[in-house]
Amino acid sequence: ETLVKKMATRAKAKGTNFVVLVIPSKEFVFHQYLADSGNRLPDVYNKMAEAEQRLRKQVFNWLESESIPYADAAPEVLNALKEKGSIYPADNDGHPLGRGYQAYADAAYKAFFKPQ
Secondary structure, X not given: XXXXXXXXXXXXXXXXXXXXXXXXXXXXXXXXXXXXXXXXXXXXXXXXHHHHHHHHHHHHHHHHHOOOOEEEOHHHHHHHHHHHOOOOOOOOOOXXXXXXXXXXXXXXXXXXXXXX
């Protein structure tokens, strides 16, 4: 928390835009995708996604309480998965492929250049 606050403060002092990009886990994205597709998912998977969603809410609430701008990459990543197919490797590596990184970049771009 302290590091993010310092970064935001320094950026503001220098007149630089600063946005925290909140990146979802691979598991969270696939859970959303599968749930949106009407699949019945194991309870353990649902609980994991619920836990991540609670954590994400805590992060969003904290960022808002500190007036630190943020962008949630989850909608862009989920949209990329739906439209472009595989955005993650087929193994247990949670890092995305190029299309996933493009989704991160799209979320960041919107936060910097197309504020809501």
